[in-house]
Amino acid sequence: MLKKTHIAVAQNASGRNLHVPVYTLGCGKPGPKVYIQSSIHGAEVQGNVVIHHIIQHLADREIFGSITLVPSCNPVGTNIKAGEYTLGRFDPVNGTNWNRGYFFDESAVLQFADEVKETDDIIKIKQDFQRHWQALIQDKINTDWGIPLAQRLNLTLQLVALDADIVMDLHNGPVSSRHIYVPEYAECEIGHFSVSHNILIPNRFAGALDEATFCPWWTLSQCLEAKFSRCYAFEKYAYTIEMGSQEVIDFAEGDTDAQNILAYLGEKEVLFDCEFTALNMTRYVTDLADYKTLYSDFGGMVEYVAKPGQLTKRGETMARMLNIDELDNANAVKEIAAPCDLIPILHFPSASVLSGTQLYKCFTNFRVF
Amino acid sequence: MLKKTHIAVAQNASGRNLHVPVYTLGCGKPGPKVYIQSSIHGAEVQGNVVIHHIIQHLADREIFGSITLVPSCNPVGTNIKAGEYTLGRFDPVNGTNWNRGYFFDESAVLQFADEVKETDDIIKIKQDFQRHWQALIQDKINTDWGIPLAQRLNLTLQLVALDADIVMDLHNGPVSSRHIYVPEYAECEIGHFSVSHNILIPNRFAGALDEATFCPWWTLSQCLEAKFSRCYAFEKYAYTIEMGSQEVIDFAEGDTDAQNILAYLGEKEVLFDCEFTALNMTRYVTDLADYKTLYSDFGGMVEYVAKPGQLTKRGETMARMLNIDELDNANAVKEIAAPCDLIPILHFPSASVLSGTQLYKCFTNFRVF
Amino acid sequence: MLKKTHIAVAQNASGRNLHVPVYTLGCGKPGPKVYIQSSIHGAEVQGNVVIHHIIQHLADREIFGSITLVPSCNPVGTNIKAGEYTLGRFDPVNGTNWNRGYFFDESAVLQFADEVKETDDIIKIKQDFQRHWQALIQDKINTDWGIPLAQRLNLTLQLVALDADIVMDLHNGPVSSRHIYVPEYAECEIGHFSVSHNILIPNRFAGALDEATFCPWWTLSQCLEAKFSRCYAFEKYAYTIEMGSQEVIDFAEGDTDAQNILAYLGEKEVLFDCEFTALNMTRYVTDLADYKTLYSDFGGMVEYVAKPGQLTKRGETMARMLNIDELDNANAVKEIAAPCDLIPILHFPSASVLSGTQLYKCFTNFRVF
C-alpha cells in the first residue's frame, strides 16, 4: 500500500538530476485525495519527521482515497550551507523565494467559467477544470526560452498536487510556535486542527502553494455561483502549517504533529475509526492583515524577551538591544516595547541584527475561535 | 560649487550608522534638477567611476539648475562578500532585491488628480504633487512597527531624488554590453544618449527608481489630460543606465560614460556650450516585453559563445555546455542555439550553472532607432 | 575611571575605517593588568553582554591594576549575514578563521633567552621581552607588501593585550554548555572559576589569542629555568572562555558570567573585598587531546539527543538521523551511539548535515578536578 517513486526537479552544475521522493499510500478505495509536502524552504525540516511518523502510523492501515507525501521537496535549498546553517529560504543565485513560483491566473479561471454550462454537473466541471489547469501549467514549463529554477521546482510539485482535495504544505518559522494559515472560507476547519494560533488568509494569490491550490477553485465557485445563482462546493482545502522552529528536528514532537494531521484526515474520512481527534484547547484566530511584523529601528544585539505564543500587553518589553559603543552610558541597553496587545508568534533566530530586521511576527486584533 | 554631505541610511549590528555620500553641484542658477546615483546593487561599481569623472569635469564649471550625485548609495550591499565576489544584488538575510522597494501608489495619484482644478497652473500642480508625494513617503518611513532595511534605504534615497527633473540610476549587468532603459513616452530621448542598445519600458511600476520617478508624473499627466482635455507636460525623465559588466571598474571607460551623460545634460541645458555631444551611431530599440531571458534547461559548465552586443541569427550557437559525466560519449557537449534572431545583451558571469539559470538576456524583435 | 576609545582595525570597500571600542577601568593603583575581549568570532555574542555587566559592576569601584575591555572586537565578522545568521567564524573571502592569526615565534623566544643574563631581575626581563615582542609584531604589521585582513585584526588586538597579566578571550560554542580552556601549567587556577567543564591545553601555539599570550612567557620561563636552574614565574594567565551558545544573548546569564569573572579578579587581587567568589561545584577536567570530535559518517537530518553537559555512557544514543529516501524501510532512522563514555560539550547548530560534519565535541578520559 506504500509506494515510493522519485521525480527529477532540477539539474546541478555536475549535470546530475536532483530528485524528490514521492511516497503514496492508498489502495484504490474511494475517498479524498491528500497531498502533503515538506521543506520547500530547505532549513524548515521538522515536516520531514512528521511525514516519517505519518508513514509509520499508516503503513498497514486502510485508507479511503489516497495520501501523497513529498518530504524534503526542495533538493537544492536543502543542500546549501552558508556557515553552519542551511541557506534554504531563497535561491542563493538571485534571491528568489523558493515558495513563490506556483501558478495562478485569475483571467484563466474567468475564461473557463464563461464556458461552463448550467447543466454541467460538478464532477464534470471538476474534471474539466483540473485538466484545463494542468495544461496551463504544462505550457508554462515547456517554453522555447526555458523557465527559472525555482519556478520549475514549484510547478513540478504543483502538478503532483493538482488533483488533491486536501493540500498541506509543512513549514517552520525561524524561532517559532506552531501556527497555521487557513483560507477565510474554511474558517470552520480550524476546530479540526489542534493548533493554538490560526491565521485567516483571503482568497488572494501571493505565490504560495496553499493559495495556488485554493484560489482557482474558490474563484471558480464564486464565478459560477454568481452566474447560475447556486452553490458550487468543490470541497478543496489547502493549508500552510508551521511546525515550530527551523534548523531543528524532534521525533517526539513530530509524532504529536503527525497525530494532529491524522485526526484531521479522520475528520475528512480519509481514515475511519481514527484513534486521534482534535484536542479541546484555546484557539486564537487573526486575519492576515492583523498578523504584523515588528522591525528593528536600529542595529545591535538583541535578547528576545517575549517568547513565541506568550500574550504580551501594550508597552511590555519585547526585546532588549545592546549597543557595544555605548557601554559607558545609559544608551547601552534599549528596550523595545509592544506597540499594542499582541501574541508574538515567531522571532528572528540571531541576536545580531541590522536596522530594518524582522524582529517578531505577531497576532494583533486576535480573537478566540 | 561642489558640496559634500552624508546621510545615514541604516545601522549595522555594531549599532553604527551606515552613511551614503551626497555630492551637489550648482550655484543657484535656474535650470533642471538632476539626480544621479550608482551601485544600489553593490557589485555594480562602474557608476562610481562615472560619478568621479562627472565631478572632475564639472567641479569648476557653471551649472544651470543642480546636479546631485550619490555614489555607492548602498553601504550594506557594497560590503558583503561571499567568497571573493560582492553579494550585492539582494539582502543576504531575506533575498530582497535592493532595487525594488521604492514607493508608488496609483490610487494616490488618482486621488490627487481628483482635487486638481482646471485653473491650477502647472507650477502649482508640480509643487503640490511633490509635497503630497513626499508626505506619503515620510508616512511609509515613520510607522510604529518599523520598515524593512531595503525599503528604508530605497525610500531615503527616493526622498533625495524627489525634486529632480532628470534621474539616472547607474547599474551594471553581469557580463554585459552597455544599455539603457527608457520610458516609452520618452522614446525620442534615445537619440541624445550614445548607447547602442535601448529598452523601452511601459508606464508600469515594478519597484525600481526610474519607474518610481516617472510613473507618478506620467500617471498624473494622463489623468489630468483626460480630465481637462489638455496637455500637461511635467518634463520628468528617469533612466536606468547599465554601464557594462559588474565587479569591474575602468577609469578610461568611465570617462567616456561621463562624457555621454554630460552630452545629455548639455542637451537639457544643465550645461551650456557643452563640448560633448551625442555620437552618430546605430541605436537598437526593443520593447521590454521583447527583452527576453534564455534559461538553461539542464545543469553543467558553460562556454558563452555569443558575445554581448553581437547579432546572432536563429539557430546559431549561443553556448556550449560540458557534462562531466558524459565525457566518454556524444553527450559530452551540448550546443544551445538561438531560438530566434536576437542580440545578446548580457550573460551569466559564471561557467557553472544549474538548470533554470538565466544564461542570456536578449533583444528580440528589435529595430533601428 | 571608565575611559572609552576606539581603534581602527580595517577598512571596508566604501573606504571607511572599521573601529573597535576599547573601554579601560582603573585609576593608576598598582596591580595586575587585565585584558578581556569578546566576539572575535562574529556570531559569538554573549561575551558582549558579559562585558556590559562587568562595566556595570565596576564603574564606581576601586581597581588595583587595570582592566581593558574590548567587546565586539571584530567589526567585519560581526556584520556579515548569510541568510538570517551571522557568518562570523571565518573571512568570507578566503575562509581564514578570524582566531588564528595572532603572533608567536618560538625561535624569537630562544634568541631572546640567549641574551638574558643571570643577573637580570625579573622586572627587567619582563619589560625587555615585552618590548622585544611588541617590535616583532609591529614589524609583522608594517611590511611593503601588506598583510591579510584577519592577521592585521589579530595583531592589532594582540598589541592592545600585550602588557596584560591576565587575558580572557570570550567565545561561544554552536549549541554549547559553558567551558574553559586553561593552560596546563595553570591547572590549579581551575578552582577559581565556576565552570563545570575545563580543558587543559599544552604549551603549543595553534594560532589563538590565549596561546599567543602564554606561549611566549611559558617558553621563556622554561628556557631560563633550564639555563640558570632557577624558577622564573612571570605570572601570566590566558584563557578562552566559552559562554554557552552562539547567536543568542541573555542578560541574566551574562550577569552570572560577569560575577564569575569578577570572583576570579578578586582572587587575583584586582578587586579587594569582592562580594563574588568561586562556587562549590563539581569541575570536570580533560586534556585537549581527549577533547574529541564526533563526525557524521553519512548525511541526513539529525536530532541531537545527547544534551551538552550531560554524561553519556558508551553505546547510548547520541543522535538520530532521518534519511528522507528511506521512509518506507528500516533505514529511515539511524542511531549514532557514543563510542565511549563521554560528556558532550557542544553540538552542531543545524539539523541538516552532510557526511563529515562535526556533530559533537566531547570530553573523554575526563576526571573530577
Place this chain on the structure above:
Amino acid sequence: MLKKTHIAVAQNASGRNLHVPVYTLGCGKPGPKVYIQSSIHGAEVQGNVVIHHIIQHLADREIFGSITLVPSCNPVGTNIKAGEYTLGRFDPVNGTNWNRGYFFDESAVLQFADEVKETDDIIKIKQDFQRHWQALIQDKINTDWGIPLAQRLNLTLQLVALDADIVMDLHNGPVSSRHIYVPEYAECEIGHFSVSHNILIPNRFAGALDEATFCPWWTLSQCLEAKFSRCYAFEKYAYTIEMGSQEVIDFAEGDTDAQNILAYLGEKEVLFDCEFTALNMTRYVTDLADYKTLYSDFGGMVEYVAKPGQLTKRGETMARMLNIDELDNANAVKEIAAPCDLIPILHFPSASVLSGTQLYKCFTNFRVF
C-alpha cells in the same frame, strides 16, 4: 580502452551519495601511470574542458601505462552558489580549504626507511612503500570518530592517485595567466611544459595533492641515499597546473592546454610518436618564497592596471583605488605602485576590496629558465 566508473566521496543532507567520475585510458601495456584531476576548487573549471579534450585525443590511441582522469573531483564545492558565483574554494560550513586535507607524515617515512635493507631492490621498495602508505591513509579514513568532509574527499582521491608516477592537479587562479608549480628536484622538467611562468616548490608538505604525492617519495629517497650512500630514483612527478582564470571555460584554449599535457606525456613515453611537443618559448622561473602576495592597505574600488603575465618595473602603477567618500578632493584616487620589479601572475577577481585583500600574486627575483 576508455572506461568510466564513479566513486562516492560524500553524502549530502538529503542522505544521497555524491559521486566523482573516474575515466581510465590504457590497455595494460607497460609504462608510467598518470593521474589527472580537476576542479578540487569548485570554481576552477577549465581543467574539466582540458580532460574532455585529452579524452577526445586519446580515445582511439595506444597508451603505454595508464591514464586516470578525474574531472570535477569535488561534487560539494562544484555545486555551492553564493550569488551568481561558485563558492568553491572552501567548505562553506567551516572555511576549510578543499585542497589542504591530503595525507603526509614525515615520521612515517623515516620509520619505513629505517626498515629498508641495502639489498632491497627499488621495485620492492616502491611496492612496499606504496602498500604502507595506502594502509596509513585507510587508517585515517576508518576511525570510530569519523573524519571531516574535506579530508575524506582528499584522502579518497589520494587513494586513487596513489600508484601514479605522474600526478597533475588542474586548477585556475582568480584572474590569472597560466602557471605551474614544479618540485625543486624536478626543475629540469620545466622545459617539457609550454608554460611561461614556473614556480619551484620545496620538498615541504603544506597540504596539497602535488606535495602529498612527491613529499613521501622524495623524503624516502633522501633517507635511503643518506643511509646507503647511493641514488634511489623513484621517478615520481607531481604538478599543480593553473589553467588561467576561474569561473570561465573556453574549449579552444582547453584544446591547447590538452595538447601541452599530451606533449609532456609523449616526453615521458606514455605516448609514442606524439604529434605534440613542447614549444620554443621564454620560460620564467621563481622560487616559492619569491612568489609574493601584494595586499591592499586600505579598502575601496580597484582598477587592476597591471595585467597578469606583464612585466612591471618597480614604482610602476599596478592598481588604482577609488574612495567614494573623497570624490571632492585629491584623495579620490590612490595609485598602488610595484614594490620591486615583478611579474603579476594573478589578481583578485572583484573591484571591491577591504583592506588586507590579496590584490596580486607576483613573481619576484625571477629568472629565465
